Amino acid sequence: MDNEKINILLVDDQPAKLLAYEVILKELGEHLVAVSSGRDALEFLLKNEVAVILVDVCMPELDGFELAAMIREHPRFQKTAMIFISAIQVSDFDRLRGYEMGAVDYVPVPVVPEVLRAKIRVFAELYRKTRQLERLNAELEDRVRARTAELEQSTARLVESEQRRSMAIAAGKMGSWDWDWVNGDWMWDEGQYKIFGVDPKSFQLTSENIQGLFHPEDVDELRQAWAGFGKGETSYEAEFRVLRPDGEVRWCVGTAAATSDRSGRVVRVSGVTVDITDRKRAEERQSLLTREVDHRAKNALALAQSIVRLTRAQNVTAYVRAVEGRITALARVHTVLSLSSWQGAEIRRLVTEEIAPYSEAGQIQIEGSEVQLQPATAQTLALALHELVTNSAKYGSLSVLSGRLAITWEVQDDTLILAWVESGGPKVTKPKQKGFGTRSVIASIETQLGGQADFEWRAEGLICRLTVPLRSVVSDTQTFHELPAEDRKPAVRSRVG
Template structure:
């Protein structure tokens, strides 16, 4: 019965039999047939070399005594070829081999000797050993090659990931520097004749930038929803006087903050001089996107003097610079008998198809009732590792008539203050890489409300605290007041 247990079809190899006597070749063939491998036969050294060039061979069985080239000379030619350097060579000799002949054979790469007459079981056993070694060596080489390929692929993936991280870091640095540069310009260029006006103007403009940033963050910086942006900018005003309509449009990240500033200045001017100055005026904002432009119409009616201003204020200059300079668009203003009509055209290249899960036209800003009286006299714990943000948060709390406990920059410090009889806590979610959820759970277990503050998007909050109000930085006093009033009322 043919023995194929160690040599399945996929592992069949070639065994080369070299002898000038056909009868001996036939006998070797009969002996080795049971191994189940391919047997190649050559009557001369020339035939053997030809077969070696045409086939991958695992073992060569060479007769030492042949007329044209003896077995040693053929072995020398085989070993001289780099492709055949690792083939196992077994010499067959019908004469007694001297120790010098044996040494010569081993020096030429021979791995064993077989004497004639050949003992079939011994010949099979010796050939099987080297065939198995060849198969395992080949399998190991294949595994090593696959491992090397996987290592190379993994290395390439890691290098690509590092490159993406570096690119992301550069992009974050670029955006941060741009934002700081814009804020610096706002502070430097805003007229400072009136300190209260200066503070309100700077705060409003920075809030407009933050609004755009939050919308971009929610979409992972794929684009900001125009409808949401317009609603956010007009949310502080009487909504019964405001009408907003427009198709779903996503603003490219590169221009979102500039457009937010322009809309903020339009709303501020309408509140100071135009339709939003009193309850008699109305404002409608609508837009449509075509192949060339986004066309936005800002229409004010009643409520104030409709005469054009004698000179352009700083806000108007911001609008002009943002629309025509940054966005490469056009703006036309017309003061009719009813009020200001402003037509804005911005190249369509700045707008994208809306994300499937972006805010829909039905998404309205949630206005929470702000009962400031409920905040007065309360003790509010503040945990925030940014010193200036912490100071501002405490000041807002104190201006609301409450007592600020802290601010604390570390959870251990805040935990020690829990015994001071706090009524609520305002917690920054991430303290230099450390999340505050354990402390938040402890405060909540005491029955005290929590308000989270974060620089990340709201969706980053873990599910266990999905019911906790979240304020995104920078914090607006009205938003903090509303969140505290709602939390304390519960």
């Protein structure tokens, strides 16, 4: 770019003089632009950069002084070099006027070629050097901006890192330490004291005291890692437990690195300790949850297997409908339990879910206090309610629009007492023998939950009372419908079945 030709503008209304200037300045090797009027000069200047303007003072329409004044008014050309050529003897007043208009020099006519070339060369080189300086300055500014941006980013990262470290230290999650291998001096920061649960004002930093804060089961492994520094090891990382003076155990991960002298002898060991107790507890909870999910899945499969194996019906369609209903009931209670992370189920939510398919007609009334059921109790009670509501819809009060069903419950001495009272339905007669539905309700409540199921066959409607202990529950690994041996024969169709 430094060797590129620069523009030199020649302005004169006489072609012969323009030709003479071109011949004189040709050997400079620059780009010579000749124009015959001030207007043409202005047009070229607006479109191009010009290093030097050689202009005749005396020109028609727009003379050299007027052209110079117009050029200087433009911000781009306020520093452009202009040399006036005058064929007449100029007075001091004219020279002063020319300098005021922005002229840098005068050349009289006749023109001495060597003088004109020398003057033009000086201003051309000055223009070139000025542009070089401008480019160098721009490059320098770019580098400064880039470097400043890098420093700002680096500073921001350092500040962010220090903020994270400060937050970790403030929360007692991270600490750093330093140990002089030669004289045995220790240095702990605030975070290290917090992790180990000791007061920096009263705790004396000695190797013996520090070792006493480690869990006894982890001391030997840490000693071996520590001894490795004397055998050429340069770093280590290990998980260990801290036994705080108040008895609390904290899990930590520690990293350390050794610094050696020129002979390779360890002179200092520095490290960082991070409290990972929350992570460890989360891992334990995750493991427990995994085992719990596995356990629940096995129970659900066993329950489904019992439903499929023990369901009775007169034909395939009825069998499919019965199995689907019971599996759906199981799915509903599973959803309720999932919402509480299998901590239990509120009985009102459970009852509402099971009667939902039959509640649109407004025939069902429920009432009772809030009771939280254990998962096993909730599953078994849900299936019992499903049997009752299904049979009520087929044969009882829910089979006609005039029928009514009241479900109420209360708790007495850690025992849930649920009453199922039907009325307004078809006339009821006591069946000669218990149907499959009745036997399954009794078996599930009594065998699995250690409770009691009583059925009262009134003409105006069935009353069923379920008594369920809330504290002592038979193991939830038992499957629903563990029926007596006689119930495995083909069922006889009855009112509840």
